[in-house]
Amino acid sequence: MRNLIKMVVVMTILSALSGGLLAGVRGAVRERIKGQELAFLKGPAIKELMKGAQGDPVESRFTLKGKDTETVVFVGVFDGKPTAVALEASGKGYGKTPVSVLTAINLADDTIRGVAVTTHSETPGLGARAKTDPSFAKGFAGLSALEPVKVKAEGGKIDALSGATITSKGVCMAVTRACELYRSQKAEIVKQAESAAKGKA
Numbered sequence: 001m002r003n004l005i006k007m008v009v010v011m012t013i014l015s016a017l018s019g020g021l022l023a024g025v026r027g028a029v030r031e032r033i034k035g036q037e038l039a040f041l042k043g044p045a046i047k048e049l050m051k052g053a054q055g056d057p058v059e060s061r062f063t064l065k066g067k068d069t070e071t072v073v074f075v076g077v078f079d080g081k082p083t084a085v086a087l088e089a090s091g092k093g094y095g096k097t098p099v100s101v102l103t104a105i106n107l108a109d110d111t112i113r114g115v116a117v118t119t120h121s122e123t124p125g126l127g128a129r130a131k132t133d134p135s136f137a138k139g140f141a142g143l144s145a146l147e148p149v150k151v152k153a154e155g156g157k158i159d160a161l162s163g164a165t166i167t168s169k170g171v172c173m174a175v176t177r178a179c180e181l182y183r184s185q186k187a188e189i190v191k192q193a194e195s196a197a198k199g200k201a
Helices: 002-049 134-138 165-200
Strands: 061-065 070-078 081-091 099-106 111-119
Touching: 002 081, 002 099, 002 111, 061 165, 070 165, 081 111, 081 165, 099 165, 111 134, 111 165
Parallel strands: none
Antiparallel strands: 061 070, 070 081, 081 099, 099 111
8 A cells, every 4th residue: 555655656746747847848849940930831921912012021010919818919011001901810620730821811902902821721632722813812912801701602792612611611600710810809909000010120
């Protein structure tokens, strides 16, 4: 009995140490992973969505803090003014992980400037085309950010990718979520976008 208790205590201590070590490693590499995602994954997508912007829209960014969430907002400066923002949200696709999408929105008229899928685990050759098929992404440009974005089968304006309706709906869900956040926080987004643009001027 005594040996059993001793073994339980040792196992508990080892588990606690392992957990602490893993948490420490995770914390240490988190910022580095974010930096790599920004440089090689989101950065190129943001620059494409903000094509023609002055300065670097990746550098002109701020964090929008919600009750339990934090969303990075990228600012596009055109003609010396912050006129567009891009923010990322996710939707449920066909794959195991959510489909993450950057949605750029024009501040003047609340229209969608463009969208870009950043991460997903969709089927190659089918749902994965949501990231690589430019004609799919073009369908979102010019839509109102004040209304839900849906595929045509659900009464919306987006042509679903052939053989990948679930993925198409997931992208629409992600775009709608980004637009909802934009609508609910627009005053704060405009305020911080102006501040971020000045800081990089």
